[in-house]
Amino acid sequence: xxxxxxxxxxxxxxxxxxxxxxxxxxxxxxxxxxxxxxxxxxxxxxxxxxxxxxxxxxxxxxxxxxxxxxxxxxxxxxxxxxxxxxxxxxxxxxxxxxxxxxxxxxxxxxxxxxxxxxxxxxxxxxxxxxxxxxxxxxxxxxxxxxxxxxxxxxxxxxxxxxxxxxxxxxxxxxxxxxxxxxxxxxxxxxxxxxxxxxxxxxxxxxxxxxxxxxxxxxxxxxxxxxxxxxxxxxxxxxxxxxxxxxxxxxxxxxxxxxxxxxxxxxxxxxxxxxxxxxxxxxxxxxxxxxxxxxxxxxxxxxxxxxxxxxxxxxxxxxxxxxxxxxxxxxxxxxxxxxxxxxxxxxxxxxxxxxxxxxxxxxxxxxxxxxxxxxxxxxxxxxxxxxxxxxxxxxxxxxxxxxxxxxxxxxxx
Amino acid sequence: xxxxxxxxxxxxxxxxxxxxxxxxxxxxxxxxxxxxxxxxxxxxxxxxxxxxxxxxxxxxxxxxxxxxxxxxxxxxxxxxxxxxxxxxxxxxxxxxxxxxxxxxxxxxxxxxxxxxxxxxxxxxxxxxxxxxxxxxxxxxxxxxxxxxxxxxxxxxxxxxxxxxxxxxxx
Numbered sequence: 001x002x003x004x005x006x007x008x009x010x011x012x013x014x015x016x017x018x019x020x021x022x023x024x025x026x027x028x029x030x031x032x033x034x035x036x037x038x039x040x041x042x043x044x045x046x047x048x049x050x051x052x053x054x055x056x057x058x059x060x061x062x063x064x065x066x067x068x069x070x071x072x073x074x075x076x077x078x079x080x081x082x083x084x085x086x087x088x089x090x091x092x093x094x095x096x097x098x099x100x101x102x103x104x105x106x107x108x109x110x111x112x113x114x115x116x117x118x119x120x121x122x123x124x125x126x127x128x129x130x131x132x133x134x135x136x137x138x139x140x141x142x143x144x145x146x147x148x149x150x151x152x153x154x155x156x157x158x159x160x161x162x163x164x165x166x167x168x169x170x171x172x173x174x175x176x177x178x179x180x181x182x183x184x185x186x187x188x189x190x191x192x193x194x195x196x197x198x199x200x201x202x203x204x205x206x207x208x209x210x211x212x213x214x215x216x217x218x219x220x221x222x223x224x225x226x227x228x229x230x231x232x233x234x235x236x237x238x239x240x241x242x243x244x245x246x247x248x249x250x251x252x253x254x255x256x257x258x259x260x261x262x263x264x265x266x267x268x269x270x271x272x273x274x275x276x277x278x279x280x281x282x283x284x285x286x287x288x289x290x291x292x293x294x295x296x297x298x299x300x301x302x303x304x305x306x307x308x309x310x311x312x313x314x315x316x317x318x319x320x321x322x323x324x325x326x327x328x329x330x331x332x333x334x335x336x337x338x339x340x341x342x343x344x345x346x347x348x349x350x351x352x353x354x355x356x357x358x359x360x361x362x363x364x365x366x367x368x369x370x371x372x373x374x375x376x377x378x379x380x381x382x383x384x385x386x387x388x389x390x391x392x393x394x395x396x397x398x399x400x401x402x403x404x405x406x407x408x409x410x411x412x
Numbered sequence: 413x414x415x416x417x418x419x420x421x422x423x424x425x426x427x428x429x430x431x432x433x434x435x436x437x438x439x440x441x442x443x444x445x446x447x448x449x450x451x452x453x454x455x456x457x458x459x460x461x462x463x464x465x466x467x468x469x470x471x472x473x474x475x476x477x478x479x480x481x482x483x484x485x486x487x488x489x490x491x492x493x494x495x496x497x498x499x500x501x502x503x504x505x506x507x508x509x510x511x512x513x514x515x516x517x518x519x520x521x522x523x524x525x526x527x528x529x530x531x532x533x534x535x536x537x538x539x540x541x542x543x544x545x546x547x548x549x550x551x552x553x554x555x556x557x558x559x560x561x562x563x564x565x566x567x568x569x570x571x572x573x574x575x576x577x578x579x580x581x582x
Contacts, residue, residue: 011540014537014538059542060541060544060545063543063544065552068553069559103436104436106436228516230462230463230489231462231515231516231517232517233464233515233517233521235463244489246489251489341435343435343436344435344440344483345435345436346466346485346494346496355487357465357466357485359466359468359483359485369470370471372466372468372483374485378520379520382516382520383516411543
């Protein structure tokens with residue numbers, strides 16, 4: 001079996017201080033099998049007693065070659081793999097991918113499909129932040145948070161299952177719209193969740209936000225200023241906690257986000273606590289958007305949820321039974337796919353972690369020439385060394401949890 | 413093309429002889445490899461492009477000149493606009509100067525591009541591998557790298573497969 005090599009000075013000499021040689025500080029492996037690294041992340045930590053001098057992330061343990069695999073599949077089939085990138089934000093990944101395909105082939109999305117997409121991504125954002133909050137509490141010894149958060153997450157998982165048949169790997173969005181219209185029970189299920197959840201967020205806050213032990217662990221820990229954050233490409237709640245009001249939903253609205261009323265929560269301190277509180281506030285903002293989305297959905301009842309541009313969307317099931325042309329189209333659509341122009345586009349959405357961008361290049365055929373996923377966790381993790389210097393090992397755990405990394409998103 | 417970036421594109425065309433292509437409202441600007449440091453410094457300091465959203469590459473094998481394009485996806489928060497820079501790289505001359513001193517995020521992104529395409533970023537402060545295994549001597553995202561399949565290792569065939577691994581021969 002291959003062994004994880006020991007952290008040696010020779011390999012890290014350009015990144016750690018020379019005090020390692022005299023034994024004044026020591027190099028220590030944290031991970032890849034460590035419960036507080038949220039996956040298979042390995043940190044090589046230089047320690048002076050219990051103080052962190054440097055922390056060097058080692059990634060790649062979960063590298064699956066998704067970008068390479070996508071090049072061998074048609075645009076439709078490659079979408080299935082986007083679910084596997086950031087497994088806490090599957091619907092959001094589908095959205096980023098579909099938007100890139102739509103931009104590349106110039107495909108429209110009907111209004112009802114846009115509203116469904118917004119509702120689903122905002123629900124997914126809540127679910128993703130819940131999986132931030134649960135393990136975050138767990139890392140700070142607030143054990144019960146984990147159970148509460150996963151209890152609420154089940155509601156959202158059930159809604160996803162209701163619409164797509166899958167709890168996590170939904171592939172519900174398709175280029176040109178969504179797979180199917182939402183079922184009748186959808187609205188009631190979302191309303192149920194909206195009724196329960198605000199009280200639950202208050203409960204979380206009662207447990208954590210004013211808890212002095214919790215605050216002692218977070219306030220003033222892991223400072224990150226705006227300039228460093230932007231230079232490292234940090235986006236999303238982390239950047240907003242550092243005082244930059246930057247949200248792609250507001251700045252470059254897509255899927256009709258400009259029609260929704262919501263605020264972008266920001267903080268100026270840039271410590272671990274502000275990264276936590278920004279996400280708590282985003283719970284409430286996302287609920288607002290879902291609420292408005294449901295209203296719009298009612299207004300648009302009965303409208304199509306898939307584009308009418310048949311070049312890029314499959315024929316409706318009912319037509320296949322009676323029309324020979326539709327049957328041929330269906331067959332050719334799913335076997336051959338559709339061609340995309342020989343050019344490239346970049347399209348980005350605001351995922352729960354930050355800017356999720358897709359660089360997509362067509363080669364004139366039905367398969368992408370190159371797909372690159374600009375994943376937010378990758379950049380957000382790279383700044384960790386700037387935040388942990390001078391803090392204790394226990395704080396390192398808290399700071400890492402506040403970054404909210406997903407290793408599937410980082411390694412791809 | 414976005415009105416806001418038209419003067420910037422013009423400046424780049426005049427100063428660096430860059431060429432510009434447009435597609436779906438996006439500007440793709442082609443610059444030479446030895447100019448990229450100057451271009452990015454200019455964009456960051458004079459035109460408020462604070463954020464390097466993405467840095468990646470694409471392979472046009474079997475075409476050799478240029479075989480690769482290194483892509484810099486720039487983003488301006490202050491002006492709310494984007495710009496894409498593309499640096500053509502020949503198949504036998506894979507050197508591009510590093511920009512990690514201009515944008516810190518380029519540090520990891522360049523390591524990734526080096527892993528995946530073998531593009532050498534000259535002067536990179538930390539040229540270690542980042543995503544691929546230490547014993548892999550290839551660049552998987554190149555078009556001439558086969559999309560291979562590996563037999564899964566189970567208990568019954570673990571040792572057989574293990575013997576074929578590179579580390580077993582040492």
